[in-house]
Structure formats: C-alpha cells, structure tokens
Amino acid sequence: MDIAAFCEKNGIECFEREPLCAHTSFKVGGEADFFLKTPSRAAPRLIRFLNEEKIPFFLLGKGTNTVARDEGFRGAVVNIIPEEPRLCGDGVGIECPAGASLRALALFAFDNSLTGLEFAHGIPGSVGGAVYMNAGAYGGSISDVLFSSVFCDGEGNIKEIAADAHDFGYRKSFFSENPGLTVLSSVFKLQKGDRAEIEKKMSELSEKRRATQPLSYPSAGSVFKRPEGHFAGKLIEDCGLKGFTRGGAQVSEKHAGFIVNAGGATFADIAAVIKHVQKTVYDRFGVTLEPEIKILGGGNF
Numbered sequence: 001m002d003i004a005a006f007c008e009k010n011g012i013e014c015f016e017r018e019p020l021c022a023h024t025s026f027k028v029g030g031e032a033d034f035f036l037k038t039p040s041r042a043a044p045r046l047i048r049f050l051n052e053e054k055i056p057f058f059l060l061g062k063g064t065n066t067v068a069r070d071e072g073f074r075g076a077v078v079n080i081i082p083e084e085p086r087l088c089g090d091g092v093g094i095e096c097p098a099g100a101s102l103r104a105l106a107l108f109a110f111d112n113s114l115t116g117l118e119f120a121h122g123i124p125g126s127v128g129g130a131v132y133m134n135a136g137a138y139g140g141s142i143s144d145v146l147f148s149s150v151f152c153d154g155e156g157n158i159k160e161i162a163a164d165a166h167d168f169g170y171r172k173s174f175f176s177e178n179p180g181l182t183v184l185s186s187v188f189k190l191q192k193g194d195r196a197e198i199e200k201k202m203s204e205l206s207e208k209r210r211a212t213q214p215l216s217y218p219s220a221g222s223v224f225k226r227p228e229g230h231f232a233g234k235l236i237e238d239c240g241l242k243g244f245t246r247g248g249a250q251v252s253e254k255h256a257g258f259i260v261n262a263g264g265a266t267f268a269d270i271a272a273v274i275k276h277v278q279k280t281v282y283d284r285f286g287v288t289l290e291p292e293i294k295i296l297g298g299g300n301f
Ligand SMILES: Cc1cc2nc3c(=O)[nH]c(=O)nc-3n(C[C@H](O)[C@H](O)[C@H](O)COP(=O)(O)OP(=O)(O)OC[C@H]3O[C@@H](n4cnc5c(N)ncnc54)[C@H](O)[C@@H]3O)c2cc1C
Pocket: 025, 058, 059, 060, 061, 062, 063, 064, 065, 066, 080, 098, 122, 123, 124, 125, 126, 127, 128, 129, 130, 131, 132, 133, 134, 135, 136, 137, 175, 181, 182, 183, 184, 213, 215, 219, 220, 221, 222, 294
C-alpha cells in the first residue's frame, strides 16, 4: 500500500512536497516528500507502517526547537495533531495528548485552578516536544510536574513509563536518549492553587519574556545549552557578537543566546552563524557551546 492510501484508510492527513518553513518557528527549510498529520491514536500504526516500508521519518511537534535543511527532508515528517487535555486521577492530574500545545495545557491547568505549569505557558512547543526536551523556564521544568507518559516504539507497541523512568536531565530525557520512540500522551501531577495567583504568575512571566526575548522575529529560542558555570548569552555578548550576521541569520541584538531569521535566512546561514559563535566563544573563553536546537532529519551543524 502506498503512503497516501494508508493515510486515507487511517484518518491521517497526507501532504506531498510540503514546505518545512511553514512548520518550523525559524521559518527556514525546503520541502518534505510527505507531511503527515495524525491523531495520536493512529500514530502507532503509522510508525509501524513507515518502518515496515523502510520510509525514513522524523517526528515533529510544533517545530519550535528544530531547524529544517534547505534541501528539505527525503521521507515523511510525522506531526501529531493537537488534541484536548482532560482532568484525571483525583482532580489534580491532567492527561494531555502529545500534540497539544504547552500553552493549551497551562491554560487548562489555570481554568481548573491547578498550579505548577505556569512556567510552561510561554514556551511555544507541544507537550510531546517538551517531554522529549525536558523543557523549562524561570525555575520550573517538565520534570517537576510529569507523572507518567504513554509512548510507542518503532513496531507500534504501546508502553507506559512512570516519571522516574524518564531519566530527565538538563534538556534531555529517556526519549531524547532513545531515538525512535514516540510520546503519545503524558500525565501531569499538579496542586490545587488560587486562580488569581496562577494568572498573575503567568502574566508576569509573559511580560519577562516579552522584555528580554526577540519574539517579533522567527527563531528557535535559545540556540545553545547552558554551559556548566556560564550563561551562553553572556559569553556570546562578551565576545561582541550581538548583531553578527550571515545572510539572513543574525545573533539577536536583544538576547545574544537567540539567533533570529532577520529576513530570508537559510539553513546554511544559521549553521554559519552557529559555527562562528562557537569558534569565537571557544577561542576567547575556552568554553564549548553545544547546540540545544535539533536538525530535522538529524546530523550536525
Ligand atoms: C521564542 C521561543 C522561546 C522558547 N523558550 C523556551 C524556554 O523558555 N524553555 C525551553 O525549554 N524551550 C524554549 N523554546 C524551545 C522549544 O519551544 C522547546 O524546546 C519545546 O519543548 C519544543 O517543542 P516542539 O513541539 O516545538 O518540539 P520540536 O521542535 O517539534 O521537536 C523537538 C524534538 O522533540 C522531538 N519530538 C517532538 N514531539 C515528539 C513526540 N511526540 N515524541 C517524541 N519526540 C518528539 C522531535 O523529534 C525533536 O527531536 C523556545 C522556542 C522559541 C521559538
């Protein structure tokens, strides 16, 4: 069976020659042969099919920590569509499908007067991407509130793991260390809180973001992991690299830890800026900056 027929049979939307710049927050990248939008319940069957047919695939959430290559991707990009979170357990748990946005999850917690996810409100990714990355901000991270996850392996087998089996670390998890697994949904354990307090904290953090981050330009957030004992943005700024530009890619003037697409950037431009920043910071401070952002389809900058 070909991909289009499989998708039609399983309620999956299939787009051919889909531009990846439309699905990544950097707004860069060529075409994917196939872009498949699947409900989470059909994802295990789809993953098994792609593996059986030996079709290379890449799982993309909201594409806010991923940059696509100029030549695109030869294979299928799999995207789990957003679905609604729901209360579970004793009313302080939320079960959330992987394709939902973190923002929707944080707002659902707020609507139910549950505290613990305020930090996640401004992170623009999906729940699946956030669990994979152990996303975090302003002192909170996914690992603080995650209770369990359901995922599937390459053969489409569905499994469940508890929080401690996620092996969370700084911007890493069991899933980032074991490629080929797909997060389908996660349960978060929160606490009863005060609605007004939750709202106040979310808007304070949003304000902080607006004041310090270049949100009016396409980007993938902080490009580098925080090196031990340093802040990447400070090292880059101290090297005088704010505003450093190659083609359309630029070290943000507002936050040196961000590279922005200042207009018409290509993957090659972004890679050139990353390499220049890494070399300059290493030569000046002896510190290696490791990219946090992922390349769609894998490989290095
Ligand atoms: C303006 C801006 C601000 C940001 N601020 C923050 C911040 O404060 N803190 C922070 O941590 N990050 C931040 N980010 C980065 C990003 O939003 C997070 O890393 C987010 O968790 C990525 O989610 P995503 O769905 O976009 O993942 P994607 O970029 O789509 O994917 C990231 C990785 O996760 C994998 N993946 C995605 N979904 C699944 C799944 N269901 N199962 C298995 N693997 C999966 C992908 O294969 C890929 O390797 C920011 C980004 C931007 C653009």
